Amino acid sequence: MREQQENAAVLRVRGLNVDYQTKKGAAKALKDIDFAIHAGERVGLVGESGCGKSTLLKTIMGVLPKNGDVTSGRIELDGVNLLEVDDETRRKARWAEVAMITQSALNALNPVRRVGDQIIEAVRAHRPIDKQEANALVHRLFEMVGVAPERARDYPHQFSGGMRQRAVIAMALALSPKMIVADEPTTALDVIVQDQIFARLRELQAENQFALILVTHDLALVAENCQRVMVMYAGTLVESGPTEEVIAAPKHPYTIGLINAVSVLGSDKQPISIPGSPPDLMEKIDGCRFAQRCPLATSICKDQMPEAVVIASPGGERMVRCHHWQQAEDFALRASNPDVWQSVSAV
Ligand SMILES: Nc1ncnc2c1ncn2[C@@H]1O[C@H](COP(=O)(O)OP(=O)(O)OP(=O)(O)O)[C@@H](O)[C@H]1O
Ligand SMILES: [Mg+2]
Numbered sequence: 012m013r014e015q016q017e018n019a020a021v022l023r024v025r026g027l028n029v030d031y032q033t034k035k036g037a038a039k040a041l042k043d044i045d046f047a048i049h050a051g052e053r054v055g056l057v058g059e060s061g062c063g064k065s066t067l068l069k070t071i072m073g074v075l076p077k078n079g080d081v082t083s084g085r086i087e088l089d090g091v092n093l094l095e096v097d098d099e100t101r102r103k104a105r106w107a108e109v110a111m112i113t114q115s116a117l118n119a120l121n122p123v124r125r126v127g128d129q130i131i132e133a134v135r136a137h138r139p140i141d142k143q144e145a146n147a148l149v150h151r152l153f154e155m156v157g158v159a160p161e162r163a164r165d166y167p168h169q170f171s172g173g174m175r176q177r178a179v180i181a182m183a184l185a186l187s188p189k190m191i192v193a194d195e196p197t198t199a200l201d202v203i204v205q206d207q208i209f210a211r212l213r214e215l216q217a218e219n220q221f222a223l224i225l226v227t228h229d230l231a232l233v234a235e236n237c238q239r240v241m242v243m244y245a246g247t248l249v250e251s252g253p254t255e256e257v258i259a260a261p262k263h264p265y266t267i268g269l270i271n272a273v274s275v276l277g278s279d280k281q282p283i284s285i286p287g288s289p290p291d292l293m294e295k296i297d298g299c300r301f302a303q304r305c306p307l308a309t310s311i312c313k314d315q316m317p318e319a320v321v322i323a324s325p326g327g328e329r330m331v332r333c334h335h336w337q338q339a340e341d342f343a344l345r346a347s348n349p350d351v352w353q354s355v356s357a358v
Contacts, residue, residue, distance in 0.1 A: 020047040020087075021189050021222045022071070022109075027084030029063075029070055031292075037080075038292040040066045042246045042300075044084070045319065048190065051220040053213070055233030055254065057269065058243035061289060064226045067243075068192045071224075072111050073101050089189070107137045110183035112176075114195040119179045120167040126178050127153075127163025134185050152181040157211055173204035180208070184215065190222040198227070209236050230273050234258055239327070242266045245289045245300040248319075249333065253326030262322070262331040262339045265301045267346045283349045299334065306351050307335045307342055 029041035040063050048054055056064050069075045071086055073093065086093045088108060093101060113119055121129055130152060131145040140148070153160040156177040158170075167175055176196060183191050197205040213236060216223055225237055233240050234254055241251040242263065250263040261267045268285040287304040290296055299305070302312040311334050320336060322329045333339070345351050 019049045021050050021052075021089065022048045023085075023087040023090075024071070025085040025087070027067075027070065027086065028082045029066055029075070030080050030082050031066075031076075032078045032080060033293075036293050039296075040079070040246050040292060041070065043316075044246075044248055046241060046248060046251060048222045048224060050189070050222055051216070052239060053216060053223045053225065053237045055230075055237035055240045056224055056226045056243060057228065057230055057233055057240060059269075059289065060228070062243045063246040064243060065194055066246075068111060068194050068224065068226060071192060072105055072109060074105075074111075103137065106133065106183075106188065107186045108188055109190045109192060110186065110188040112179055112183050112191060112193040112196045114198050119182070120175060122167050125164055125166060126170065130163075130178075130182050130185055133182050137186055148185065149181075152185055153178075155184065155211075155215060156181045157207070173200050173208065176200060176204075176208060177211075180212065180215075184219070184221075187219065188221055190224070192224045192226075194226045195228070196225070197232075205232075212236075230258070230269065242269065246292060247300055247316075247332065248330070249301065250329075250331045252322075252324060252329030256324055256326050256329065260340065261343065262329065262336045263301075263333050264305045264307050264335075264339070264342060264346075267339065267343050268304075268352070271346055280347075283347070283352065286352050286355070299332070304352075304355060306346075306355050307333075307338060308355070309335070 024044055024046050027041055027044040030037040031040050044067065056067070058064060070081060081094060088104060093104060120126065127149040130149050131140065134140050134145065134148065149163045150160040153163055158174055158177050170178065197208055225233065227233060237254050239251065240254045240257050242249050242265065244265045250257060250261065250266045257266060258270060261270060271283045272285065274282040285304055290300055290303060298313040298315055299317055302308040305312065317332045317334045319330050319332050322331065
């Protein structure tokens with residue numbers, strides 16, 4: 012079973028480290044990232060602002076800004092390391108094999124071109140397509156994402172926000188990619204439109220079997236839409252596993268804190284946010300990056316980065332990077348008391 016899963020990985024990231032060069036020095040934006048995504052899987056990537064979610068997606072897409080450096084690691088798409096291929100192969104892999112949907116559909120669409128024409132152009136950049144075939148493709152893609160096909164002749168400003176985001180999804184699907192990475196794709200939309208778009212995305216994914224990485228701040232969105240979740244903190248993956256299991260029994264104190272910080276509608280449970288803020292990424296940190304805010308931290312946490320521990324579980328493998336993960340169950344019971352978090356003094 013394990014062997015099969017290894018083989019079916021669409022994307023495998025190994026030992027990935029990314030720095031941003033700044034005037035003040037190098038900021039370690041991604042540190043020792045390892046994970047795999049399998050065909051047809053939907054995986055949520057969560058973590059607070061600035062933890063490196065967009066950096067990870069940009070690195071996978073090969074669109075890091077100029078000051079972003081991959082200092083080590085591999086990004087294997089169907090076994091081929093994208094960090095070693097030439098620019099042309101890389102360009103072809105972008106969109107045709109991995110497509111990206113960003114938060115702002117407005118940025119992805121050209122305001123002075125008809126929406127349908129933009130989709131055709133995106134396809135033509137990768138393969139020749141005649142006019143009749145192009146029109147039929149746009150018609151089919153618009154139907155797929157739930158926009159009336161005759162609207163393909165409209166300009167982006169004639170679309171509502173939800174329609175624009177659907178058009179961007181249509182563009183992402185146009186080349187039948189193996190994988191779609193979506194960076195907060197519906198944050199700008201109201202929850203009803205958001206739910207409709209995700210329902211459609213799930214259906215499309217079941218039909219087309221592309222793998223999906225969904226970046227979001229919203230754990231509830233991950234619970235509804237993703238079989239697996241990866242939790243990121245200050246550039247490292249601290250926990251991953253089947254979504255239901257991670258939410259029901261988190262193993263990392265940071266995940267416990269994130270879950271505590273979500274308010275539940277209709278419940279009198281008070282959300283508790285984690286006091287403090289993530290570390291400065293310029294600083295050299297030898298130990299666990301969460302140690303300064305962690306009620307469980309001891310001296311080892313400050314000195315040594317915890318190894319990734321893999322735990323067998325009913326729904327698939329789980330991973331946690333914490334020296335004290337075996338205390339997680341007990342800590343989760345105490346963690347609903349805000350005093351437990353407030354009492355953390357720098358270790
Ligand atoms: N071009 C850049 N130059 C220098 N530092 C950068 C650059 N882009 C991002 N960073 C830094 O890298 C870290 C990770 O940023 P990133 O945008 O990946 O986070 P994020 O998890 O996507 O956050 P958000 O949830 O706010 O979108 C942050 O500390 C950020 O300040
Ligand atoms: Mg981001």
